[in-house]
Structures are given as C-alpha cells and as structure tokens.
Amino acid sequence: MVAEPLLALREVGHSFGGLAVLRSVTFDVPTGEIVGLIGPNGSGKTTLFNIVSGYIRPMMGTVSYRGTPLVRESIQQRGRAGLVRTFQTPQVFEQMTVLENVMVGCTKLTRTTMLQDLLRTPAARGQMREIRARAEAACERFQLGALRDLPAASLTAGQRRILEIARAVVGEPHLLLLDEPSSGLNVNEIESLRDWIVRLNEEGMTILLVSHDMGLMTVAPTVHTLYFGEIIASGDMAAIQRDARVREVYLGV
C-alpha cells in the first residue's frame, strides 16, 4: 500500500487579471522525498509556492497536506502544521542578531500569553530559556556559531540563506518549501546549500525545491518541469534534460 503523499496538488489553476498563470497542475510530494520544480521565468513557480504556503487562494484545484485539503488555512496555520517556506531573497530580521533570528523561529513551538510575558512568570522565563537553548543548538548545527551575536544585516548572501533555513528548520517543520534558494549565492555557497539540503532530507525532512539552477536540481530524484503554468515533463534531471519537449522549450531545439 502506497503511503499518502505529504503534499498533493490536484488540477491547481490560477490567473491574474485574465492571464492564466497556472493551468491544471497535478503532482505529489511523497513524505521524506525531495521534489524539484524547474521552469523558466514566468512559468508560475512562484505563484505555485504562494498558493501552497497560503499567500494566495487558488481559483481552481486543491492542495492537500497530509490528506486534508487546505482551503482557508492562513499562512500561520500552515506553518504551525509544519508547512514552512523560505523566500527568494532571504528575509532575515535585519536589526536582530543571528541568534535572535533563530530564536524567532522557535517562537511557534511554545505558547505564552502576553500576560505571562508582561509579568515574567516562571513559565515565561522557562520558555525563553528553552527558546534560547534550541536556537543556540541550531546555530552550532548550522555553523553559525561565530556569527551568533552579529546583526543579521551584516551577513553575506550565503550566510543569510543558511540563517533563513536554520530559522525555518528550528521550528521542526515536516515540509520545507525552498524558493530559489541559490539565488544570489556563489558557487561555493551553492555547494554548501546543496549539502544542507541532502543532510536535512537524510534526517527525514520532506523538501519541495524550486530553482532555475539545473546543477542544484540534481539533488532531487523527481523533478517536474513547469512551462506556462503546466507540467510538461517529470522525472530525474537526466530524464528531464533528454526530454524533447523540455529541450524545445529551453533550448529551442
């Protein structure tokens, strides 16, 4: 019996102002796998991401997470359910330190009321200690230890990307949506990123990866090619690169 996919898209479609950006997109993200989405600019990858993460409600089709369709769940609700995304340009909290950035990622794991925080009750203090401990451990794990007390504004693009991922991972997501994670990174940083994606997946994280970087995409055993809002080919990168339709679209041959 095949286990239920963690994420399932069925005939998802959306248009902006009469222009169809996505038409009938259907694919699964099985639990524990890395799935890639590749496609030229304007193919609808970002819109798809925005739909899955809850920023846009699709005009057609369903997105199911762990078997249940996501209809009106907010971005925050999806995040708490374990569906977390990163952004094409890493959105770090500029005026906060690296450690504090990661600590923010931990805030969704605990619940203190504002009253408890105002009065600094033992419960509130305990939770802050826990948040700090988790964040420190995450900083060590992601090799951000040396940068811990620096303001996030002073980080390089590569460091910001790792910080963003660390911040997302510390909240213990089940499904990580990475939106063009290699953008703005140099070759070494992309290598490092690739290693992290593999490592996280080996530890059980399910990942949906959007990228135009074909080299990075080799990390995904299944890749779907999106072109003008439709999937035109699926398979591993080798198969995709041999696919006639893909070649026609990308290389004009």
Added chain:
Amino acid sequence: MKPSLLWLAVGLVVWAVLPLVVPRNVADLLVFTGIYTIAGLGIGLLLGHCGIVNLAQATFYGIGAYASAYCTVMMGLPSLVGFVVGAVIAMVLAYVIGRPILRLTGYFLALATLALGAIASALFFEWDWLTGGTLGIGGIPKLELFGFALDRPSRYYFLVWIVAFACMATARNLVDSRTGLMLRAMRDSSTAAAALSIDLQSLRTRIFVVCALFGAIAGSLFAHHVSFVSTQSFTVDRSINFLLIPVIGGATSIPGIVAGALFITFLPEFLSKLGDIHQILFGLALVGIVVLLPDGLMGALGRLRLRLMQRGGHGG
C-alpha cells in the same frame, strides 16, 4: 560593588530625596513626568516595536481620568474602583476598536487613530452628563496609602513613580520575552514573521490594548493629582504630546521615554513667561526631531557614544 550597581544605588537615593529638596512646583512637575512616562511607554511600544503611530492615547487617558473622577466623585466609590473601571473600559474599547483598525497599516492606521482620538474628544464634550463637558468634574480626592494621605506633590510623587517603575518593568519584561522577539520580528519583516507563524494581527491588537491600559492608568493618576478634569486635557493635541515622548527620547529605549516625558513636562515651564507658546514649540520639536534626529535623543546619544568610543580606541 559593580559600577552599574553603584550607579543604580546612587540613582535610587537621588530619586528618593529629590521631591523633598526641590521647590513644590518642581515636585509637581516631577509627578507629571511620572504620569506622562506611563502614558508614553505604551506609545513607545507601538512606535518602536510595531512601527505604529498611535494618535488616540488621549482617549484612553481620558477614560482613565473620567472613570476615576466619576467613580469617586459621583458615586462615592473607593479610588481603586476608579482605576479598575478605567482600565477595563480602556482595554475593552481598545480591543473592540483595535481589531478592525489594526488591519490597516502605515498612514491609514495613523489617521484611523487620529480620527478615533477626534471622535473621543468630541464625545467627551458632548456627553456632559458623564464627563461634565467643559465644566468638568471637580473635587476628585487625593489618594491615601495605608492611611498616609498623599496630599502633597512630594508625597504623591512616590506612588506615581512606583507605578511608573512597575510599568517600565513590565514593558522591559515584554521586550525581553518571547512576545518581544515576535514584535521585533514583525517590525523588521512582517512577511518573514508571518512565514514563521507569528499572528501579526493578534499581536498588534494585544499591544494596542496594553498601550490603552497604560494610558488609562496614567489618566487615573492624573485625575487624582489635579483633582479636576475637563475636556481640554483630552484633545488630539494631548495625543500628539504623548506621541512626542518616544519620538524625542527614542522609542525603543525606556530611559528615552523618561527623557521624553521630562522634555514635555519641563519645557512649558521654562517657557511659561512667554505665555502659551509651548504647543508651538512641541510642534517644532516634533518637526525638528523627525527631520534631524530620526531615532530621538537616545539614538543620537548612542551614536555619539559609539563615535567617542571609536575615537578613544584609536587615540588611546
């Protein structure tokens, strides 16, 4: 003893002795400083950590003041009831109005709070069966603590400032807590904060309610200090004065709030010989700070200190 502890002890002694050695009118002003610090703390939280310009604080200040006035004078209830009634009404109103208007952002939100303040000001005036209109409510009793009558500024000073310190402590707790992390995240990048499951709307509403609470507490303390309240004290100008406190002092710094409160309390006193010119200068101060010192006095002092430290390091 650690140097910072020494400074703290010195500061404490100065604070305790101050009202006993200064002339009565200065003690009076120091009481106002404490009251304005409490009101300004809330505005500072909203401005510094949420980036929200709140021009409705005089509304909640007025609710606290009128609640205390009405409960003690018209209904003969103990003063504590007035405090509680004022606080509860202010928080409920802040929640009910806050939830819809805090969906707005930027200048729309600021103008919504301005409109709210203007509505409240008009209603304070219209509902004179409740507030006494321009004639106001007089005869508000001085407070008593453990049988000790706080009927002089030099005595009331201690109650007001203890409450102020308590409010400062809770504000500090908030900033250093999990909620504080979420607030700063929201301020730096609301997109990323939402992606990390931070409920922006709920957070902003709750801080707005806390701000209203501080406003109401300040208002109640104010009523018992001046013994007579009327609509002139709760206009939009007053809200702008409260806004000036974190703008001048630096919205994210608690000592900055005290600095701002000192400024708006003592400046009119220094200029009293020139007549009612202080509002003009408050306006100019707001303009000046916005144009020249965007992060307030504390920010400027911080940068100055940084520069001095760097120079000291090099010259050494």
Added chain:
Amino acid sequence: MTFSLVLQAIFAGVTNGIVYALVGMGLSAIFKGSRVINAMQGEFAVIGAMTTVLLLSNAGWPYAAAIAAGALTGALLGAFIEVAFVRHMARKNASEDSFLLLTIGLALTLSASILYFVGRDGHLLPPLGGEGVLLVLDAVIQFHALWLIAIGIAATLLLRAFYHRTTLGLSMMAASIDADGAATTGIDVGRMRTYTFVLGGLLGALGGILVTPLVAVDYTLGLNLTLKGFAAAVLGGLTNPLGAAVGGITLGLVESLAIIGISSSYKDVVAFSVLIVIMILMPQGILGRAGRRGG
C-alpha cells in the same frame, strides 16, 4: 421627517461637501505628487481663511483682494513646506512614517500658532452674494452656498483641465507616476513636487476661505478639515485627485443626512466614523482603482 428637512440636509450636505472636496483634492494632489500624506492640509484652509479675515478687517483690504491674498498665502505656505522640509527628507529617503510625523508636527505648530497669535475666537467672513437666501420648498440655501458650490465645481473642472491639458499639469502627473522616466524627458521632478504642494496649499486655502462665511474659522478647524478632507480623498480614491470631488460631496451628504434625527453636534463624529469605516472596507474608494492598500 419632512421632505423640506431632507432637502435642507441635502443643501447643507452638498455645500459642506464641496469644502471637503477642495481640501481633499489638495490632499490627494499632494499625495499623488509626492507620496506624502499631508496631515496639515486643514491648516492651509485655516491659514488662508485667517489671512483673508485679517486683511479684510484689520488692514481694510477690498474683499476680492483679501481672498486672492488668502489663497496665495496657502500656495506660498505649501511651497515653503516643500522646500524647507519635504525636499530635505526626500533626499534622505525618509520613510512614510517620518513624513507623516513631519506633517503632524507642522499641523500642531500651525494650529498652536493660530491660537497664540489670533486667540480662541472664531472669525467669520462676509458671505458672497450678500446675506440673502434662496427658499426652495421650505428649505433654505444661502446665496453664498450657491456661490461656493459654483466655485467648487469650477475649481474641479479647472483642475481636471490643468492635469490633462496644460504642459505643467501633464508634467506633474508624469513626475508622480514615474519620477525617473519623467526626469529623462527633462522634467524637473523636484520642482514638480514643489508645485504639487503649491497646488495643495492653494486648494486647501480656497476651501477654507469659502467655508468661513458659513462656519467661523478658529484654531481647531484645521484638524477637522484635515480628517474630512482625507475622508473625501479616500472615498474618491487617493490616487485620483478629482475623485475627491465626488468623495467630498458624498461625505457631506452622509454627514448631513445622518444627523437629521440627532443633534447636529454629532456631525463630526459621523464624519470621522465614516472615515474609519471606508478605510477598512473600501480603501480604494468608490472611484479609485484598487491600488496599494493604505500604508
């Protein structure tokens, strides 16, 4: 509720509405031209009106000259504000919040100055067309109100013609839509912004002068008109200065009709509540295209 009562309310609503429209058009023009929300727009009205009052009653100027001078004062004040403050902050890429705080500070400074130099009393101007009124089915409308409406409509049409037919107006529109593109065609974007503030000041002052024969102008009127002008602008769609004309009249009518049963002292409460409601429910206004949501 008799018909004449309703008609009376409609007359009052349209009259007030034109004033709100003028203030709102100025506010919208400034926003469109510089992305600054001018929280002191109402003060242009007060200063324009006060100037006219003082020149008329203290300096004995003829009415027409005093009106012109009042309008000019508004225009010059707008220019001054842009040159002295806005330009400097724009160069430093100040945030929207900073601009808002700036105009709030200026509003306080100006209204406090009026209180200090002129005092608490309200002042009236002589109505245009004399003290006479027109009786329509038991409803009264002053001659001045008719003049006000006519001038308001004329101003709206002139503004439209200005934006669409004159080089200066087109340049200002271009500069506000795309500053860089406009600059490459030789348009001095900085100067356009100054003219934007001049226009805003002029319209605001005009609104203030026209309303003063009906409502005594005092130092508190500024805030009142700013909020109502803003409501008019939002109702008409902030990005569309001419929309404020429709927005203003709508606001005036809603205000007047809503208080038919209640005391007229709730007029402001109604207007300000309408502002809050439309910002939440209809931020793009009834005419505007769905632009960026406020803030």
